[in-house]
Amino acid sequence: MSLSLKKLAGETIIYGASTMVGRLLNWLLMPFYIRTLTTIEYGVVVNFYGVISVLLVVLTYGLETGFFRFSGKGYNENVIFKTLVSLLGVTSGTFILVGIFFYDLFSVSFYGGEHSLSILLVFIILGIDSFSSLPFARLRLQNRPVKFGLIKLVNIGVNIFFNLFFLLILPYLIKNQLVNQNIATFYSQFNGVFFVFLSNALSSVVTLVFLLPQVYHLKTIVDFKVIKPVLIYSLPVLFVGITGMLTQNIDKILLPVLLSDEGFSQLAVYGANFKIGILMSLFTQSFRFAFEPFFFKNKGRGKQVYAEVMNYFIFFGLVIFLGVTLFIDVINVVLTSEYIQGNSIIPIVLISLLFYGIYFNLSLWYKLTDRTWVGAIFGTVGAVITIGLNIFLVPSMGIVGSAVALLSGYFVMMILSGYFGKRYYPVPYRIKLYLFYFLMAGLIFWTDTVVIIHDDFFSYLFKAVIFALFIGSFFVIRRYDKSKID
Template sequence: MNPLRRLASQTAVYGVSSIVGRFLNYLLVPLYTYTFVPADYGVVAEFYAYMGFLAVLMVFGLETGYFRFRNDDDRPANLVFATALRFLLLINGGMLLAAVLLQQPIADLLRHGDHPQYIWWTVAILAMDSVGAIAFARLRAENRALHFAGIKLIEIGANIGLNLFFIVLCRQAWEADPDSALGRLWNPAIGIGYVFLANLAASGLKLALLSPLLRDGLTGLGAVFDGALFRRMIRYSLPMVLIGLAGIVNEMLDRAALKFLLPHDDATNMAQLGIYSASYKLSILMMLFIQAFRYAGEPFFFAYARERDARQIYALVLNWFVICCVFIFLLVTLYLDLFQYFVGAAYREGLGVVPILLLANLLLGVYVNLSVWYKLTDRTLMGAWVALTGAAVTVAMLWLLVPRYGYQGAAWAHLVCYSVMVVLSYLLGRRYYPVPYDLRRVAAYILLGLGLYAAGRWLTDAADWNGLAAGTLLLLLYLAVVALTDGRRLMRQTAGARLET
């Protein structure tokens, strides 16, 4: 099968679970923002930011390590899986025990002393997700994308259903009659905590669905812990932890730090955090596309690396990727008057950060493509330094900009960070694994997107056009430009890509 078509088809399947599934999850944002005040929603944003950091630590980069070693030295693939799985079970079990024992002092430190249960609920979610992550990695490596997508969608459906059950049905029943069967299931003291409980139950269901894979990793053929293999895997994977942590700093530190950096009282800071986080959700379409691409792209890059035309294919992938990302940028920004209704009226003052965040995430996607150089050459430690440099830029920009410009400064910090990382990764890639990227076309499409966005603003603000009409016209213009300038060329290159051997 044509390699690019295979990558596109698997990205589409993974996109069902990440883009479609997460979009359904994204529909919970109106539920939260129309039900809870910004300060309450800020609690969810804060804890999910913490979860982003812990998720990286609790997987130890072993997903990528599994891809790297499963076909190495002709060893049984289940041996690599079993080794990673046993380690993750041990380390995550220990972290959950520590969270249960230390929940109160940790909650006091985070200024949530009235709700210590949030601590162990969060770690329990992460422990199950971390063990599940290595099972999902096995599904990806075995090209079982439909199985992967099915379990992901079931998990997301359970999470959505439980949110609706508790926050809508049970809460309304409690308001009508606190002594009713459903009303007794709603405790106002828990409130926003039902978001965590729904997630906890959904993660447990996911782990149950993955249990056949986990059982095979514990009792199946070759299911033993190989100490020598583990030492090789962890040496390769630990730099990926640094890369992941740096990535989370770049992606989520703003939501963890806003309450401490904003120059207001705690209540106002939490409200500002809630507003910013709700606006951040409007850039989620770009992130979901990048996530789907990562799921399909990482195993594809490793599997195709030995082919003669690999570097040309990687360059072509970047061209298509940027075309798609610019389309998403325009779709959201040109129709922002419609997308704004996904958040409550109290949150819409933050909509100005959406274009900045979309552009920043577009650059993050470019960096994901460029990072192939350190993964394929085993220079993960050098890749970690690029990510750590980006993290340092993020910290510096947040420190400088947030106290002065509020959450607008946090959005600009994202953009500056990813710009620096793209430049560094490209320069290092040219030295260690040169790929003939068509930089002029990539830059031209990004500039075209910015130009069309600016034209849309002018048409609606100065020329008094209808926003939907202007957006539709400009989006069609973008598609026409793509078709006329690059459509045939890119399709011809894609069709001519050498079949896999």
């Protein structure tokens, strides 16, 4: 493995470790929520976070990628950062003001007049987190993954603390009459959804406090001349991000509408099982954090290195897929019987997220050749397919229809990017080898579904053996592979 690949792997591990620990801690809120909130309340939480994911992309409008691009293009990094973070501050502040004045209107329009204060908190969270995105991006550009990770962990730690306080500790104190009656009366006016988002808002404020010194201690000017070229580059990236987030989250937005009376309850089941796919999401996200700065900095090193990165990415992604699906019975201890019924979506979600990771890996060609508008087209196609299939499949297939729609959208995006990338920025990807990995993983997954062993010990032993066979095959191939980068 080359030095640059080792550096990428090292940064991926650091980003991944901090992201993994944080997200796993945050993930533990899911089994906590499904035991402390009603299914309808948890469904609303999943729905709100789906909306947040989409709007957060809108509010950052591609500036992270634009910041990476222009900081390495002859511009002064400090000037670029100060200018863009000032612009982001104006738009984020304006968004919060809109929420303050119109949160009741949004509540009446979309949620039957319920959850109005929770909607206000969503506006505050979005405003703060969108502003914080650029200081986080600067830490990535400066190769400071440790500080990046620590601040992320503080954010999640604060969020978890307040969730436990509001949903577990305070109810216990009230139940045992250990707090003032006025506090108990005030607490009873709000539901679990409100306290979930109050906890998130408080953690966002704490995170902002840690990031603000990057802005205040920067002694430089704001150069308005750089805004136009950065926006011209970034806005197509924004469109890509919006379509990508719509593809991944439209199910969480549409399910309550498409399933009417059971909508939020079914969304709760879908959301809890979707969370099981967190390992794939963690892997692709930590890879993205390290890979985006990496490919801009290694543009001139040759294309073979990108093919090598893809090789590792697909293999380890399939390791995660098999690890989760083969041992799903172990993972199910975090769910209740009411939620386990949604297990059928987990393999589909895992492969969907892997396809999205491959698509991101392939997307380097249009970013390096300044054709970001192409990504917008691919994202639009994926979003249209996902939205259309959700509308068509969910009424008859339920939550499985949403998972199939997600898989279809990402698959088409991946194929389109690979096909056109081969024409405009050909990278020697080893398609046959990648297909072999998928075929072998599929065979192992199928074998596990048809071989029924009733004794638990021998069942898990069998699973462990076939899992080890897949991992071993990679190292055998690597040993005799003459085209690898040493």
